[in-house]
Amino acid sequence: MTIRIGILGYGNLGRGVECAIKHNPDMELAAVFTRRDPGSVNVLTAGVKVYSADEAPLKKDEIDVMILCGGSATDLPVQTPEMAKYFNVVDSFDTHAKIPQHFDAVDKTAKESGHVGIISVGWDPGMFSLNRLYGNGILPGSADYTFWGKGVSQGHSDAIRRIDGVKDARQYTIPVESALESVRSGSNPNLTTRQKHTRECFVVAEEGADLRKIEDTIINMPNYFADYDTTVHFISQEELQQNHSGIPHGGFVIHSGKTGWEDENNHVIEYHLKLDSNPEFTSSVLTAYARAAYRLNQEGQRGCKSVFDVAPAYLSSLDGAELRRRLL
Amino acid sequence: MTIRIGILGYGNLGRGVECAIKHNPDMELAAVFTRRDPGSVNVLTAGVKVYSADEAPLKKDEIDVMILCGGSATDLPVQTPEMAKYFNVVDSFDTHAKIPQHFDAVDKTAKESGHVGIISVGWDPGMFSLNRLYGNGILPGSADYTFWGKGVSQGHSDAIRRIDGVKDARQYTIPVESALESVRSGSNPNLTTRQKHTRECFVVAEEGADLRKIEDTIINMPNYFADYDTTVHFISQEELQQNHSGIPHGGFVIHSGKTGWEDENNHVIEYHLKLDSNPEFTSSVLTAYARAAYRLNQEGQRGCKSVFDVAPAYLSSLDGAELRRRLL
Numbered sequence: 001m002t003i004r005i006g007i008l009g010y011g012n013l014g015r016g017v018e019c020a021i022k023h024n025p026d027m028e029l030a031a032v033f034t035r036r037d038p039g040s041v042n043v044l045t046a047g048v049k050v051y052s053a054d055e056a057p058l059k060k061d062e063i064d065v066m067i068l069c070g071g072s073a074t075d076l077p078v079q080t081p082e083m084a085k086y087f088n089v090v091d092s093f094d095t096h097a098k099i100p101q102h103f104d105a106v107d108k109t110a111k112e113s114g115h116v117g118i119i120s121v122g123w124d125p126g127m128f129s130l131n132r133l134y135g136n137g138i139l140p141g142s143a144d145y146t147f148w149g150k151g152v153s154q155g156h157s158d159a160i161r162r163i164d165g166v167k168d169a170r171q172y173t174i175p176v177e178s179a180l181e182s183v184r185s186g187s188n189p190n191l192t193t194r195q196k197h198t199r200e201c202f203v204v205a206e207e208g209a210d211l212r213k214i215e216d217t218i219i220n221m222p223n224y225f226a227d228y229d230t231t232v233h234f235i236s237q238e239e240l241q242q243n244h245s246g247i248p249h250g251g252f253v254i255h256s257g258k259t260g261w262e263d264e265n266n267h268v269i270e271y272h273l274k275l276d277s278n279p280e281f282t283s284s285v286l287t288a289y290a291r292a293a294y295r296l297n298q299e300g301q302r303g304c305k306s307v308f309d310v311a312p313a314y315l316s317s318l319d320g321a322e323l324r325r326r327l328l
Numbered sequence: 329m330t331i332r333i334g335i336l337g338y339g340n341l342g343r344g345v346e347c348a349i350k351h352n353p354d355m356e357l358a359a360v361f362t363r364r365d366p367g368s369v370n371v372l373t374a375g376v377k378v379y380s381a382d383e384a385p386l387k388k389d390e391i392d393v394m395i396l397c398g399g400s401a402t403d404l405p406v407q408t409p410e411m412a413k414y415f416n417v418v419d420s421f422d423t424h425a426k427i428p429q430h431f432d433a434v435d436k437t438a439k440e441s442g443h444v445g446i447i448s449v450g451w452d453p454g455m456f457s458l459n460r461l462y463g464n465g466i467l468p469g470s471a472d473y474t475f476w477g478k479g480v481s482q483g484h485s486d487a488i489r490r491i492d493g494v495k496d497a498r499q500y501t502i503p504v505e506s507a508l509e510s511v512r513s514g515s516n517p518n519l520t521t522r523q524k525h526t527r528e529c530f531v532v533a534e535e536g537a538d539l540r541k542i543e544d545t546i547i548n549m550p551n552y553f554a555d556y557d558t559t560v561h562f563i564s565q566e567e568l569q570q571n572h573s574g575i576p577h578g579g580f581v582i583h584s585g586k587t588g589w590e591d592e593n594n595h596v597i598e599y600h601l602k603l604d605s606n607p608e609f610t611s612s613v614l615t616a617y618a619r620a621a622y623r624l625n626q627e628g629q630r631g632c633k634s635v636f637d638v639a640p641a642y643l644s645s646l647d648g649a650e651l652r653r654r655l656l
Contacts, residue, residue, distance in 0.1 A: 137643030
C-alpha cells in the first residue's frame with residue numbers, strides 16, 4: 001500500500017513535490033489541485049489528474065496527505081487549517097512572527113477532524129530549526145548562529161524589480177567568510193547584520209534608465225539593503241538568463257558551546273546545506289514529513305506539530321530494526 | 329522540580345555527565361555509583377554521595393534517570409538491562425554489530441518494569457546517526473559518507489601501547505581532505521578505507537627499543553593500521569604530555585543527493601563536529617537524552633528506544649510554544 005499524496009498549488013514547490021515522490025517508492029501522486037484553470041496545468045506524472053482547488057474536499061477519501069505548496073503571505077494561513085478538515089496536511093509556512101497563530105489554527109481543525117498537520121517544514125524553518133534545537137539541547141546556554149547563502153533571495157530580487165527603470169534582477173545573499181570563521185573558532189562573537197551577510201545584485205536595466213539612481217535606490221532601500229554592504233552589477237538580459245537562472249540556496253547553522261567543570265573545553269557543531277534548487281530541496285523535506293504525518297495519524301495522533309515534535313524515524317520508510325542496523 | 333540523575337561509572341564519561349548537569353538547571357546530580365571502593369572516589373559536586381554499584385537498586389526512588397557511563401565491551405551489555413529494572417536509563421553503547429541484541433535486552437526489562445531506556449546515545453552512534461537518518465529521509469536513495477577526525481582513537485592508541493618497546497602512544501584519525509572535497513562535490517565517489525582516512529601516531533619508545541621494528545609493527549598491524557596510510561613519529565614522554573594529552577575528536581556526515589524530474593539538481597548536506605573533548609561531548613548528549621527519557625516515561629511510555637525514536641523537542645527544557653517562538 002502506498003501513501004497517496006495530493007498537491008495543492010502547482011508552482012516551483014508543487015513541481016518539486018511531484019519530483020520528490022519519484023524518489024519515494026512508498027508514495028504515489030494521487031492528484032494535483034490548482035486555483036488556476038485545471039485545463040491549463042500540465043503535470044509531469046503520467047495519468048495524474050489536475051482539479052480545481054475547490055474540488056479538494058471531494059477527494060478526501062482518495063488522498064492520505066495533502067502537501068500545501070502555496071505562499072506563506074496569503075495562501076497557507078487560509079488553506080492549511082481549511083485542508084486539515086479533510087486531510088493530513090504538511091506545509092512550509094515561514095512567516096516567523098505568525099507561526100503561533102498558524103499553529104493554533106491548524107491544531108484546531110486538525111484535532112476536530114482527527115488529522116495530523118505538520119507546519120513550517122523545509123530547511124529554514126525546518127532542518128535549520130532542528131539543528132538549532134539539537135544544539136541547544138546538547139549544549140544549553142550556548143550561542144547559535146544562522147547564516148544564509150550563498151543563494152538567491154526571491155524577496156530581495158522582487159524588491160529590486162519594483163524599482164523604476166529595472167527590467168529584471170537577481171539578488172544573492174552571501175555569508176561573510178570572516179564571520180563564519182569567527183563563529184567556528186568558538187569565540188561567540190556579537191555580529192551585526194552587516195558583519196554577517198553581504199548582498200550582491202545583478203540588474204537588467206531598461207534602455208536609457210539612470211543606472212546611478214537605480215544603484216542608489218537599491219543600496220539605500222530600508223530593511224532590504226540599507227543595513228548591508230551591497231554590490232550592484234548591471235548586466236544584459238542574456239547574461240542574467242545564462243548565469244543567474246537557477247535558484248540555489250543554502251546556509252549554515254553553527255552552534256558552539258563549552259563543557260567541563262570550568263568550561264575549559266569548546267565544541268563546534270556545524271550544519272551546512274548547499275542546494276542547487278531551493279524549492280526542490282524544500283519539497284523533498286515536505287515529502288519526507290508527509291510520510292511522518294501519515295504514519296503518526298495511523299497511530300492515532302491528531303493535531304498540529306512542527307518538526308520538533310516528530311521523531312526522526314517517522315521520516316524513513318524503513319522500520320525500526322532496519323534503521324538501527326543500517327544507520328545507527 | 330528537578331530531574332534527579334544518577335551516574336553509574338565515574339570515569340571520563342561519568343565526570344562529563346557531572347559537568348553537563350551544571351549546565352542544565354532543570355537537573356541535579358543525585359548520586360554516583362562505582363564498582364571501585366566508594367571511599368576512593370571524589371566527585372566534583374559538593375554534597376553528592378558515592379555508593380557502591382551494588383547499592384543502586386536501593387536508590388530507585390531517589391533517582392529519575394540513571395546514566396550508564398561504563399564501556400560497551402563488558403559493562404553496558406550487563407548493566408543497562410539490569411538498571412532498567414529500577415530506573416529510566418540512558419547509555420552510549422557503541423558496539424554496532426551487537427545493537428539489536430542490546431536493544432532487545434533493554435527493551436525486555438524496561439517494559440517489564442515500566443521504564444524508558446535510550447541506548448547508543450552520543451555522537452557516533454548518536455548525532456551522526458541522526459544526520460544519516462535525516463539525510464536518507466529527505467533525499468532517499470542517495471549516498472551518505474561518514475568521516476571521523478581529526479581525533480584521538482583510544483582503541484588504536486591502546487593497540488600501539490601493547491607493542492613491545494612502546495611506553496606510551498597517541499593515535500589520531502584524520503579524514504583525507506581530497507576525499508571530503510570529492511564527496512562535497514556530489515560526485516558520489518567510491519572510496520576505499522585508505523582513501524578516506526589517514527592515521528598519525530605519536531609514540532614514546534622505551535630506551536634502547538628498536539624504533540624501526542616498532543614502526544613496522546604499527547604500520548602493518550591488521551585491522552588497525554594495515555589498510556591505512558600511517559605515519560609514525562617518535563617523541564619524548566614530555567612532548568606527548570604537553571601536546572597530545574587532550575582527547576579531541578569529531579568528524580563529518582555528508583549526504584548528497586539529486587532532485588528534479590531528471591535528477592538535474594544536486595544537494596549537499598554536511599554535518600560537522602569539532603570537539604575539544606570526545607567524552608565530555610558524549611556526556612552532554614547523554615544528559616540531554618536523560619531529560620527525554622524522563623519526560624517520555626512521565627507520559628507513560630516504556631521500553632527501549634534509540635535517538636531515532638525520540639522527537640527533538642524532548643531534549644530541551646523549553647516547552648513547545650517557547651521552542652517554536654525561539655528556535656523554529
